[in-house]
Amino acid sequence: MATVERAALRWDYAPAPESRDAAPLKPRYDLFIGGSFVAPTDGTVVETRNPATEETLAEVAFAGPGDVAAAVDAARGAADGWAALPALERGKYLFRIARLIQERARELAIVETLDGGKPIRESRDVDVPLAAAHFFSYAGWADKLQYAFGGRAYEPRGVVGQVVPWNFPLLMAAWKLAPALATGNTAVLKPAETTPLTALLLAEIVQEAGLPDGVVNIIPGDGSAGAALVRSEVDKVAFTGSTAVGKEIQRALAGTGRGLTLELGGKSANIVFEDAALDQAVEGIIEGIFFNQGHVCCAGSRLLLQESVAEEVVRKLWARMERLRVGDPLDKNTDVGAINSAEQLARITEMVEAGEQQGAVRRSVTCALPDAGYWFPPTMFLDVAPANRIAVEEIFGPVVSVTTFRSPAEAVERANNSAYGLAAGVWTDNGAKAFEVASKLRAGVVWQNTYNKFDPTAAFGGYKESGFGREGGPAGLAPYVRLGG
Amino acid sequence: MSRSLTPVNRVGVEERAAALGRRSIKTTAKREGIRLATSMIDLTTLEGSDTPGKVRHLCAKAVCPDPSRPELPSCAAVCVYPSLVGVAAAALEGSGVAVASVATGFPAGQTSLKVKVDETREAVAAGASEIDMVISRDAYLRGDDRTVAREIEAVKEACGSAHLKVILETAELPTYAHVRHASELAIAAGADVIKTSTGKASSGATPGVVLVMLEVVRDHFERTGRVVGVKAAGGVSTTKAALHMLVLVKETLGDEWLTPDRFRIGASSLLNDLLMQYAKLDGGHYGRAEDFSKE
Numbered sequence: 001m002a003t004v005e006r007a008a009l010r011w012d013y014a015p016a017p018e019s020r021d022a023a024p025l026k027p028r029y030d031l032f033i034g035g036s037f038v039a040p041t042d043g044t045v046v047e048t049r050n051p052a053t054e055e056t057l058a059e060v061a062f063a064g065p066g067d068v069a070a071a072v073d074a075a076r077g078a079a080d081g082w083a084a085l086p087a088l089e090r091g092k093y094l095f096r097i098a099r100l101i102q103e104r105a106r107e108l109a110i111v112e113t114l115d116g117g118k119p120i121r122e123s124r125d126v127d128v129p130l131a132a133a134h135f136f137s138y139a140g141w142a143d144k145l146q147y148a149f150g151g152r153a154y155e156p157r158g159v160v161g162q163v164v165p166w167n168f169p170l171l172m173a174a175w176k177l178a179p180a181l182a183t184g185n186t187a188v189l190k191p192a193e194t195t196p197l198t199a200l201l202l203a204e205i206v207q208e209a210g211l212p213d214g215v216v217n218i219i220p221g222d223g224s225a226g227a228a229l230v231r232s233e234v235d236k237v238a239f240t241g242s243t244a245v246g247k248e249i250q251r252a253l254a255g256t257g258r259g260l261t262l263e264l265g266g267k268s269a270n271i272v273f274e275d276a277a278l279d280q281a282v283e284g285i286i287e288g289i290f291f292n293q294g295h296v297c298c299a300g301s302r303l304l305l306q307e308s309v310a311e312e313v314v315r316k317l318w319a320r321m322e323r324l325r326v327g328d329p330l331d332k333n334t335d336v337g338a339i340n341s342a343e344q345l346a347r348i349t350e351m352v353e354a355g356e357q358q359g360a361v362r363r364s365v366t367c368a369l370p371d372a373g374y375w376f377p378p379t380m381f382l383d384v385a386p387a388n389r390i391a392v393e394e395i396f397g398p399v400v401s402v403t404t405f406r407s408p409a410e411a412v413e414r415a416n417n418s419a420y421g422l423a424a425g426v427w428t429d430n431g432a433k434a435f436e437v438a439s440k441l442r443a444g445v446v447w448q449n450t451y452n453k454f455d456p457t458a459a460f461g462g463y464k465e466s467g468f469g470r471e472g473g474p475a476g477l478a479p480y481v482r483l484g485g
Numbered sequence: 486m487s488r489s490l491t492p493v494n495r496v497g498v499e500e501r502a503a504a505l506g507r508r509s510i511k512t513t514a515k516r517e518g519i520r521l522a523t524s525m526i527d528l529t530t531l532e533g534s535d536t537p538g539k540v541r542h543l544c545a546k547a548v549c550p551d552p553s554r555p556e557l558p559s560c561a562a563v564c565v566y567p568s569l570v571g572v573a574a575a576a577l578e579g580s581g582v583a584v585a586s587v588a589t590g591f592p593a594g595q596t597s598l599k600v601k602v603d604e605t606r607e608a609v610a611a612g613a614s615e616i617d618m619v620i621s622r623d624a625y626l627r628g629d630d631r632t633v634a635r636e637i638e639a640v641k642e643a644c645g646s647a648h649l650k651v652i653l654e655t656a657e658l659p660t661y662a663h664v665r666h667a668s669e670l671a672i673a674a675g676a677d678v679i680k681t682s683t684g685k686a687s688s689g690a691t692p693g694v695v696l697v698m699l700e701v702v703r704d705h706f707e708r709t710g711r712v713v714g715v716k717a718a719g720g721v722s723t724t725k726a727a728l729h730m731l732v733l734v735k736e737t738l739g740d741e742w743l744t745p746d747r748f749r750i751g752a753s754s755l756l757n758d759l760l761m762q763y764a765k766l767d768g769g770h771y772g773r774a775e776d777f778s779k780e
Contacts, residue, residue: 011517011731011743016509121507279700280497315707323736332509429492449494 016332018120023110028059029196031067031220032203034074035213042066043221048196051117052329052338052373060196063219068188068228071217075159075186076233078214083156083184091142094181096209097202098135101128101174104205108198112170113329115197117338117374118292120330130454131174134472137456138178141477145183148474153484156184157259158235160480163226164199165241166192166340167295167396173199175471176238177216178456183480185236188217190229194341196220235259236480240297243394243420243465261469261479263297263461265394266422268443269415270300270451273408274308276427280449282316288425288451289400290324290336290378295344297466298423300451301395303380304411307404314382314402318363321378326367336398339374348376348397355381355390360401386417394420408433412440421463425451444470488628491669493661493697502692505736506729512766515728519763521743522727523550524558527585527615527716527751530565531592531684537572540565544576546778551760560756561745562615566591567608574612585615585650589640592654592683594619598636605643616640617650617716617751619683620671622657630670637674650716650749651676655694656686664694668701672713682719684751689719692729699737706738715742718751724762727755 028045030037042064047056063071082090101108105128112123145154160180164172169191180187191199203218219225223245230237230249236259239249243264253260270288272281288300305313329337339345356362360381369375376397384391384401391401405411415424424443428434438446444462447453454460459475461467469479510518528547530539540563547560562583563573573584586608590596605616618640624632641649651671655664668679679698682689695717702713717730727750734742742748757777764772 010740011521011735012514012740013508013510014512014514016511016514125507275492277492277494277497280494280501283497283501332507429494449497 013333015328017328017330018110018113018332020110020114020330023107023114025058025111025197028061029200029220030061031063031071032200032206032216032218033067033071034077034217035207035211037203040064040067041070043225048115048194050114050373051194051340052370054372057114058197060200060220063190063221063225065228067219068221068225068232071188071219072159072161072229072232072234074214074217075188078212079158079186081212082186082215085184087143087145087184090182090184091139093209093211094135094139094142094178097205098132098139100205100209101132101135101202104201105129105132108170108201110330111201112198113337116166116169116195117329117340119334119337120332121334122292126454127168127171130456131171134171134174134178134456138182138477141474142182145477145481148477149481149483154183154481155484157480157482158185159233160185160187160236160238161229161232161234162187162189162238163229163241164189164191166195167292167297169195170198170202172240173202173218176240179471179476180238180480181215183477185480186215188219188229188234190226191218191220193220193222237261238469238479239263246467259479261461261471262467263469263471264465264467266297266299266420266462266466267302267392267394267418268298268300268420268423268425269302269304269418269441270425271304271411271415271427271437272306272309272313273411273426273428273430273433274306275429275433277429277449278309278313278316281427282313282320284425284427284449284451285317285400286320286324290398291452293336293339293376294398295340295396296452298445298452299396300423300425301400302391302415302418303400303402304414305402305404306411307406310402310404314380317380321365321380324365324378326365326375326377327370336378339376339397342374344396345374345376348395348399351390351393351395351397352379352399355384355388355401358385358388358390360384360388360390386414392418408437412437416440416442419465422466423447488630488666490662490666493665495661495693498661498696499693502696502733505732506692508732510728510732516763516766518728518731519724519759520556520558521731522724522750523756523759524561525745525748525750526560526756527562527564527718527749528560528756529563529684529718529751529753531587535566535569537569540569540572541576542778544573544582546756547582548577548580550756551763551777554763557760557763561749564617564751567604567611567613570608570611570613583615584613585617586613587617587619587683589618589636591617591619592685594621595623598639601636602639602643605640609643609645609647613647615648615650616644617652617680619652619654620667622654625658625667634670634674637671637676641675648677649675650678650680650714652680652683652718654683654686655681656688661693661697664697665701668698669705672701672705676713678714678716678749680716680718680751684719686719690717690721690730692733695730696733696737699733703738712747714747714749716749716751721750721752722754723758727759
């Protein structure tokens with residue numbers, strides 16, 4: 001009988017890049033104002049780049065002050081008609097947008113990854129499906145608003161100005177637009193400077209869905225366009241971004257009577273107790289800090305470990321970090337992609353250096369990083385003093401700082417010892433402890449035995465310097481209406 | 486003494502296992518993965534209707550899965566009932582393919598320890614170099630860990646130099662925490678390999694169960710340096726499922742565990758699906774099922 005050798009086989013994943021052909025980009029994208037794509041009148045045209053390769057993807061029109069005013073005028077002109085539409089009809093438009101997002105899901109995911117650097121795995125499985133889910137969820141609310149406000153009378157705010165960040169470009173646009181439209185407002189949305197493309201594809205979808213002209217206006221631009229928008233004659237401002245800019249906006253709007261919600265930074269605590277399921281906690285820590293390269297406002301950037309299991313968790317976490325696949329964001333097996341911009345990379349690098357100088361022990365994964373583009377290896381800091389900058393300030397990158405605690409009370413005290421209060425994670429197999437600790441945490445979202453889970457029906461928002469107002473679920477409708485008796 | 490369970494979070498386990506199932510395995514990775522999975526198969530027949538003729542056919546297939554593709558490796562072992570061990574041993578002599586046999590009152594384990602030990606000795610004497618035993622779920626579910634351990638120790642002793650695979654029959658364990666606990670118990674009692682299932686229960690080697698068992702083996706290795714193997718058996722019948730298993734191993738224990746010495750897949754119908762998928766990589770189209778012999 002012939003025998004066959006069982007050779008010593010080695011096995012690695014072959015490159016599995018998502019095809020760029022499935023997402024053909026136009027050479028240039030204009031401003032979406034009053035239902036049409038228009039060239040800027042006093043703005044500029046800039047190139048948007050792929051942060052993983054630094055190659056130019058397309059030209060994008062940036063709005064100038066006159067363009068911002070034109071967009072607000074268009075929204076104002078559409079406001080009465082949109083508000084007067086039967087709520088069921090408004091809901092149908094939202095359903096249509098949701099379905100079109102699903103139809104173009106693959107294209108949207110690829111463009112999100114190209115423009116922002118996040119792994120295709122995430123844009124495909126998280127960003128795009130969740131964006132559609134938000135429109136579906138709020139489409140259902142449109143004709144049921146009386147149940148969201150306890151039977152009180154309500155009317156739309158009117159025109160809302162919305163400024164979204166670069167970390168979840170399409171998803172944040174969905175978070176902002178869906179509740180605003182469901183409640184009968186018209187909107188001017190400004191995507192982030194470095195990631196305008198998926199918002200402009202959403203503008204195409206809005207057009208295709210046949211929304212009345214001017215109901216949704218999408219105007220890319222830099223910080224000055226955002227500043228102009230929030231200071232325009234709008235009835236409500238919704239901003240997601242840095243705490244510094246949020247404070248400026250709040251100052252500018254003080255006394256104007258305009259509505260404002262802010263979803264700002266965070267330095268969220270992820271607390272692991274000794275009685276947690278440790279292997280799953282490690283997965284949650286990974287998800288908490290390396291999801292989207294840590295460019296997540298609610299990232300679990302402060303890891304608090306009970307001293308009795310700290311060594312074991314750190315060992316497991318490090319082993320897991322070494323298995324993260326860092327590289328080409330379009331590869332379907334990539335876990336950690338590119339840093340969103342040169343500017344953000346510089347900020348992360350500066351913070352990490354400061355952390356080292358202030359005595360924390362740095363451990364960064366050794367992995368081959370591409371030559372072009374912006375990259376930062378997954379990193380943890382041990383022996384982090386509570387006053388160290390990396391324990392206090394938001395890094396917004398793939399960097400977790402680790403400290404220990406001895407008792408639940410100490411864990412709560414340390415977790416709450418922050419200017420921020422956006423999110424927290426609690427890991428324990430003991431249900432009573434989980435609820436007791438969660439109830440004491442001053443954070444808008446507390447995840448138990450999981451992290452970075454988002455759902456359109458759940459409210460999201462912060463305490464303290466993480467902002468105010470809630471997005472998602474019925475709570476997310478309230479900021480977009482004026483309530484009567 | 487009451488049992489202390491290390492917590493395992495069901496949602497977290499299944500989420501992680503499912504995420505690893507979404508790895509994209511294409512082109513060369515798929516080709517190599519199929520070859521690797523083939524080399525890890527314990528080609529199994531455990532039917533009341535098994536005959537010497539059927540076992541001989543199966544042995545020939547394990548040694549040379551597809552004569553037209555000599556680059557495909559042999560399977561790791563052929564797994565049969567004790568009464569057919571002699572037939573398999575004769576058929577596989579000199580081939581490098583091991584003879585494995587279920588013993589200990591497979592699949593229910595509801596016989597006395599003496600019968601289990603005798604059956605094991607018989608199978609080894611007839612030429613089995615690997616014994617797949619079942620734990621006494623009856624004792625385990627009563628909380629009698631000592632009896633479970635004692636039986637494993639006794640069968641291990643009866644194995645002599647044969648390798649012992651301990652089947653937990655995870656479908657009959659209440660939670661993942663019990664899967665973890667039973668794995669630790671079996672390893673402490675001397676298991677060379679821990680195995681998910683008999684293939685006769687309602688479910689088999691689910692990705693979550695295999696992940697938890699791999700984590701136990703990883704933790705044990707880190708603590709003691711002792712290598713324990715894992716065998717996924719039951720329900721792994723497609724190439725996709727087999728590659729999912731390889732991904733679980735690779736990303737939990739690392740490449741060193743991707744060998745037939747450390748990871749096995751117990752299966753009967755998997756091999757033909759691997760062969761069909763392999764042929765498709767070459768030909769670009771699927772063959773007919775009848776192009777591949779069942780045995």
